[in-house]
Amino acid sequence: MSQSDTRTRAAIELPVYMRRNEFEPVPELAALRDGPRVARVRTAFGIDVWAVTRHEDVRTVLSDATTFSNTLGLARMAMMDDLSDEERARMRAGNLLAFDPPEHTRLRRMLTPEFTIRRMRRLEPRIREIVDEHLDVMAAKGPPSDLVADFALPVPSLVICELLGVPYADRDAFQRRTGLLLDMSLPMAERRRVGLESREYMATLVTRAQADPGEDLLGMLVREHGDDLSFDELAGIASLLLVAGHETTSNMLGLGTLALLRHPDQLAIVRDDPAAVEPAVEELLRWLSIVHSGTMKTTTVDTEIGGVAIPKGDTVMCALPAANRDPASIDDPERLDVTRGAIGHLAFGHGIHHCLGAPLARMEMRIAFPALLRRFPTLAEVPGAAAFRSFHVVYGMARMEVTW
Template identity: 65%
Template sequence: MTEAPELPLEMRRDGLTPAGELGRVRDEQGVLRQMGPFGQPAYLILRYEDVRAVFSDAARFSSAISEFPDADGMSEKEQAQLRAGNLIGFDPPEHTRLRRMLTPEFTVRRMRRLEPRITEIVESALDDLERAGKPADLVSNFALPVPSLVICELLGVPYADRAEFQDRTARMLDLSASVEDRNAARQEDRAYMTSLVARAQAAPGEDMLGMLVREHGDDLSTDELIGIASLLLLAGHETTSNMLGLGTLALLRHPVQLAMIRNDPARVEPAVEELLRWLSIVPSLIRTTTTDVEIAGQTIPAGSLVAPSPLAANRDRALLDDPEALDITRGVAGHVAFGHGVHHCLGAPLARMEMRIAFPALLKRFPGLALAEPDTDIEFRVFSAVYGLKTLRVTW
């Protein structure tokens, strides 16, 4: 059995609360050199202004992946195939080329056209949750199915395959799993996506994969199409599902604020922004310095890994007063839960819409929603690169 790695500071939480040391190091030092989850030293960047500066400067802080940190046993060809199309692992101009093809599908206007269908999906998931009978697991009956079905329909992935791709995603993101297990999941994912892309190339549908084949088939290689599809499927269901689960738990622990959303759905937009800030489910992202840089008075050599932390930045007093408190009435602008700069999350409008629809619908359908298990029994995905819940037992 593989021994679980020691968690880097930004991944240590007590339930919904980051480790107290994270805030202390941010306020006193601003930068911490530590070992990352793959045994490589990295500089953790903690202050709000510094995190934004790193995200904004692709020239000095590169996103380009030259080698996967856990690529033991993987050939250069296999790594190149996994990099292809993964726009979060490229800098401009390659990143710009890939993103430009996808941006029209994720505009606010395009998302508004999806709103009626997303509402139907949410209501159907609520029906399933009710049919499951109380107590029920909110994660498997609501938080995971909603974004999974949305991204499946948008991308052109058979929803019947959801159990398999959800399992693969969890294995790829599990930092306590062995390198062999994570790489096996990656290869399984690539094989699955290869079959979907081949199907789209043979008969392009009206979904996003079909659009990419029809409109950009001459500009994108097959490997790039596979990489784009893999990234969108993973990001499209994993992040929003964890926000729906953790966000519901946060509201249940703040019943006055939960009641505000239940009684006045207009409050949901600032609530979503505050939950994104407060939870910050992606604890850090990796960049590589292309030159010597100075951050918080510390010189970081060229070629170093840096890990700007949205979690630490979003709880910095430089962003707002009383950052440790959850206050859905403020809906602070400027948080970095979706990143910042050229790599700002492409799917942010979709994620916001899903949450804006899902939270009020859930609380309206189940006005007596409550936890059906003690707080101490709730299991979190501690070792996942995207923080979340394993399950959440609720009643109503």
């Protein structure tokens, strides 16, 4: 656990796959990967699961939705234990991560055309405007600046708000809810309450879109798939995209910038060589692995992973930081090397649940990192002011003061 976490949670013990020493997964996680390979661990949900840690094994699990079920995995989460079947169905509706084929296939097919690389390129001029506008504000205000609050969080938030049709004026409220929803140290009842609040908010946006569908993604879904998607499914899709669309990219921008500042030779490459930016983004994704684990999965049959027998009905979890630093899959995995661009990483997952928004996230990072570093060539962290968020589903920075 990072020593700079901003809150004390003495009663909480982080699962081994969530523990970090700043950028580094704890040695116990590497020992699990390099030793038993697959082992029982206690999760943040308070249940014991099989942790899969090697790159090859994680790819196998993520590739096989028949043996490793997302639908059954989510249904067994402690957060949903005391809900009725109807309440569970409403909470899961539209959440692609909560389903296996064919239901997953049906939902994803409607969204995939909007997240192709070609479609994302249409957004590039607007993303550049958003990045430049926030850099202008930072420059006008002057140092020091909290890079999280002033740049890393608002840029992807504004992008996803415009893409979905979410009022940007509501960002403080939905960012607060997202932060609480992903904070594993909070009681389950509190996180579930926030989840229901989020659903209610998205329901108001769906109602508005159904009455007057705009040119945004939510409006498109209403116009083109309004007869195929229920009200709850529309709200669930919008909720998932809103949370995933700003939370992951914002933490990559904050944590990635700090990583580059602490590796000035790597920073210079990203700042000075436009051709180096794309592979640098891939290496940062691999090296940081901000999503601790894939979604929980339940085995549908007796199976085996890495020579370990896993009974039918057990829960399996993939430890992505361990897999992305597996020496069997990449040379010298502990070293940050932005020139290698490890495309085979698992930061966006793998298989049918590979992150739908990966093209958008990559574009935002390819634009934002060099723009920031070129605008402020003397950018530096304020010593002792970096605060890491250890207890969240998505690892990152709570605060990061910089000067120039």
